[in-house]
Amino acid sequence: MSRRKTERLLGLVVCLLSTRRYLTADQIRQAVPGYPEQDDLFKRMFERDKEDIRDLGIPLETGLNHPFDDDPGYRIRQQAYELPELRLEADEAAVLGLAARVWQRAALEGAAAGALLKLRAAEESPAPQGIEPRLGTPEPAFGPLWEAVRDRRPVTFSYRAAGRSEPQQRELEPWGVVNRHGRWYVAGRDRGRDATRVFRLSRIAGPVKFCGPAGSVAVPDGADVRELVRDWDSVPAREHTAVLRVRSGAGVGLRRHAVSVRADDSGPPGWDLVTTRFRDTGSFADYAAWFGPDAVVIDPPDLRDAVIARLKGALA
Amino acid sequence: MSAVVTSTERLQRLLALVPYVVSRKAVGLAETAAAFGVSERELVDDLNLLWCVELRAPDPYCPIDLSYEGGEIVVSQAESMGRPLRLAVDEASALLVALRMLADLPALEDRSAMSRLIAKLEAAAGEAASASAQVAVQVDVHGDGTEGLAAEVQAAIADGRRLHLRYYVPGRDEATERDVDPMRLLVVDGRPYLEGWCLRAEGMRLFRLDRVLELAVLDQAASPPPEAEPVDVDQGLFRPSPDDVHVELELSAGGRWVAEDYPCESVSDLPDGRLRVMLRTPDTGWVRRLALRLGEDGRVISPPGLVAEIRDAAAAALANYVALAAGSPRSPA
Numbered sequence: 001m002s003r004r005k006t007e008r009l010l011g012l013v014v015c016l017l018s019t020r021r022y023l024t025a026d027q028i029r030q031a032v033p034g035y036p037e038q039d040d041l042f043k044r045m046f047e048r049d050k051e052d053i054r055d056l057g058i059p060l061e062t063g064l065n066h067p068f069d070d071d072p073g074y075r076i077r078q079q080a081y082e083l084p085e086l087r088l089e090a091d092e093a094a095v096l097g098l099a100a101r102v103w104q105r106a107a108l109e110g111a112a113a114g115a116l117l118k119l120r121a122a123e124e125s126p127a128p129q130g131i132e133p134r135l136g137t138p139e140p141a142f143g144p145l146w147e148a149v150r151d152r153r154p155v156t157f158s159y160r161a162a163g164r165s166e167p168q169q170r171e172l173e174p175w176g177v178v179n180r181h182g183r184w185y186v187a188g189r190d191r192g193r194d195a196t197r198v199f200r201l202s203r204i205a206g207p208v209k210f211c212g213p214a215g216s217v218a219v220p221d222g223a224d225v226r227e228l229v230r231d232w233d234s235v236p237a238r239e240h241t242a243v244l245r246v247r248s249g250a251g252v253g254l255r256r257h258a259v260s261v262r263a264d265d266s267g268p269p270g271w272d273l274v275t276t277r278f279r280d281t282g283s284f285a286d287y288a289a290w291f292g293p294d295a296v297v298i299d300p301p302d303l304r305d306a307v308i309a310r311l312k313g314a315l316a
Numbered sequence: 317m318s319a320v321v322t323s324t325e326r327l328q329r330l331l332a333l334v335p336y337v338v339s340r341k342a343v344g345l346a347e348t349a350a351a352f353g354v355s356e357r358e359l360v361d362d363l364n365l366l367w368c369v370e371l372r373a374p375d376p377y378c379p380i381d382l383s384y385e386g387g388e389i390v391v392s393q394a395e396s397m398g399r400p401l402r403l404a405v406d407e408a409s410a411l412l413v414a415l416r417m418l419a420d421l422p423a424l425e426d427r428s429a430m431s432r433l434i435a436k437l438e439a440a441a442g443e444a445a446s447a448s449a450q451v452a453v454q455v456d457v458h459g460d461g462t463e464g465l466a467a468e469v470q471a472a473i474a475d476g477r478r479l480h481l482r483y484y485v486p487g488r489d490e491a492t493e494r495d496v497d498p499m500r501l502l503v504v505d506g507r508p509y510l511e512g513w514c515l516r517a518e519g520m521r522l523f524r525l526d527r528v529l530e531l532a533v534l535d536q537a538a539s540p541p542p543e544a545e546p547v548d549v550d551q552g553l554f555r556p557s558p559d560d561v562h563v564e565l566e567l568s569a570g571g572r573w574v575a576e577d578y579p580c581e582s583v584s585d586l587p588d589g590r591l592r593v594m595l596r597t598p599d600t601g602w603v604r605r606l607a608l609r610l611g612e613d614g615r616v617i618s619p620p621g622l623v624a625e626i627r628d629a630a631a632a633a634l635a636n637y638v639a640l641a642a643g644s645p646r647s648p649a
Contacts, residue, residue, distance in 0.1 A: 002323050006323045006326045006327050006330070007365060007369065009323060009324065009327045010327055010331075010365070010366070010369055013331070013397075014369060014371065014379045014397060017396035018371075018395055030372060031371050031373040032372075033370060033371075052323075052324045053324075053327075055324065056324055056327065056328055056331075056404065057401065057402065057403075057404040057405065057444065080402075081396075081399075081402065082400070082401070082402060083399060083401065083402045083440060084440050086436055086440050091429035092433040092436070094429070095418070095430050095433050096415075096433060099411050099414035100411065100414070103410055103414060104549075108406060108409070108410035108413075111406035111407045112411060112414070113353070114328070114332065114406075115403055115408065115410060117351060117400075118332060118335070118400040118401070130470065130473040130474060130499070130500055130501060131421075131470065131502075132500050132501070132502045132503070132511075132546075132549055133414070133418060133421070134503070134505070134550070135414070135504075135505060135506075136504070136505050149450045150406070150409070150447045160589070163570045165569040165588050165589025166589060176449075176450035176452065177450070178452045178454070179454060179505070179506055181454070183576075200576075202576045225450065225452060226452045226454065230454075251489065252484055252529075253484065286609045289608045289609045289611070290608060290609045291605070292630070292632070292633045293633040296636045296637065298640065304637070308634065308637050309611060310610070311608060311633050311634050312630075312634065313613070314607050314608045314610070314626055314627075314629075315634065316612060
């Protein structure tokens with residue numbers, strides 16, 4: 001951090017805020033201390049300063065005071081700069097405090113705190129008791145992807161798809177980030193595949209890099225990132241029926257969603273026949289294997305074989 | 317505050333500092349430093365910097381006048397800096413995304429405050445609010461029956477009533493019965509939890525709402541003991557304990573999801589996309605079940621006792637199938 005630079009930027013902002021007329025670069029150089037004498041040095045520094053204050057969201061305007069002026073001038077309109085007066089009721093301020101806490105220790109924590117300071121709500125908002133919401137962003141990819149979405153920039157990253165042993169390089173025009181069931185996803189157009197794709201942030205290996213300028217990504221009208229992620233992660237209906245023999249007193253999870261449970265009178269005592277619905281063989285076999293010797297799949301045969309394969313794998 | 321602050325970050329703080337003081341007329345140094353997350357020395361340096369701003373043309377003048385005598389800051393002249401800069405995109409998004417997430421929670425009774433606030437913020441933020449539409453958080457309380465539970469828990473907390481739970485523990489495949497004095501409803505990473513004093517365990521416990529089989533609000537008043545301290549959510553929900561068992565697992569590419577879904581103490585890459593992970597847990601029952609589920613996609617390396625347990629469980633389960641295939645309905649062990 002350079003104190004001199006901060007002083008100069010502050011002077012620049014105050015100067016441009018207090019003028020109604022557009023000030024030319026030259027007038028600014030005279031009014032704001034800290035700019036170098038040499039023209040080319042000044043020009044470079046001034047360009048950087050303009051960019052810096054625009055990055056802060058300060059609405060720096062360019063224009064001419066008179067149509068015949070040669071050089072453009074600059075100003076910051078007070079009205080465009082200022083946060084509009086915002087009167088919050090006590091209950092609104094309380095909810096605001098709660099919302100700002102959501103990001104504690106996560107990527108947007110600083111942004112939330114900054115907003116709260118501006119809204120003057122920090123100290124007068126005893127947040128509602130008894131509820132504590134938090135959102136984590138442990139994936140390092142969150143920060144750069146949020147910036148990319150915000151600034152509409154394409155990105156490239158290395159991605160390891162589920163079950164794949166080698167990661168692949170992907171180039172994405174990101175449309176949005178979504179948290180579903182506590183997991184972060186990014187959706188957008190995959191340039192390499194020229195198709196809409198959803199990626200899970202925890203499977204991004206290594207850094208996310210920008211590969212194009214800000215504003216170069218167009219989000220198509222009607223693109224609903226929530227829906228894209230929901231479809232990608234969608235669970236099919238429970239269309240299939242399984243019959244299991246489940247030890248009495250065990251298999252609570254299996255019984256919880258069962259269609260029917262009855263004592264199994266075809267065998268030794270101590271077992272029930274549980275009929276339940278399931279979505280797909282793979283994930284239900286995973287679930288049935290979880291119960292080990294307390295559950296035996298009787299039907300259908302492919303489900304039974306899938307469970308046996310898992311048990312053999314665990315034994316090997 | 318971190319030691320590395322860029323010039324623009326500091327400028328941002330200075331621009332926020334002036335309106336902060338102006339809107340309060342006078343405010344203490346210590347209080348202000350705390351609000352901005354800086355030391356008092358850094359704050360005084362900020363104030364000096366503001367006070368020293370000078371513009372030279374057309375006539376030299378100092379736009380900002382302030383004092384902090386006796387530890388109290390007063391800004392007597394702020395020029396055009398008296399109001400805060402409008403919300404930046406990140407700031408507006410952080411609040412709006414969080415608010416929309418909260419609005420999704422069925423447990424919050426005060427929805428009207430929420431929607432009024434969202435409308436006010438959207439109006440105040442203007443264009444800066446639009447990027448927030450590109451971030452969405454879906455809270456896991458819909459369609460799995462926890463919706464009503466969250467509201468019941470919230471009401472019980474508000475009324476100070478004890479709850480009776482029938483609660484499913486998947487790792488032990490057990491439905492447990494317990495009385496709980498509810499203290500908070502946590503919504504962490506989109507999943508709702510009840511936090512409360514469990515009378516059976518005589519300790520603070522977290523209960524995932526999607527694992528609550530039954531819930532009854534009792535007539536008794538909740539009376540958690542003084543030592544019932546809520547967890548510091550910001551330190552993570554699940555804290556390792558000295559009694560934990562260390563479990564080492566090797567995962568194939570097909571089992572890598574384990575490292576994403578369970579908190580691992582360490583994760584290291586092996587050839588062919590395989591992983592070695594270290595977990596710590598107070599109860600290895602669920603790891604045994606996980607190993608059966610993973611089949612050849614995962615292998616527990618240690619501790620040896622758990623390795624043997626898994627082998628025995630797999631063998632016993634397979635014996636059931638051998639018996640089934642032999643057509644003897646009588647034989648499951």
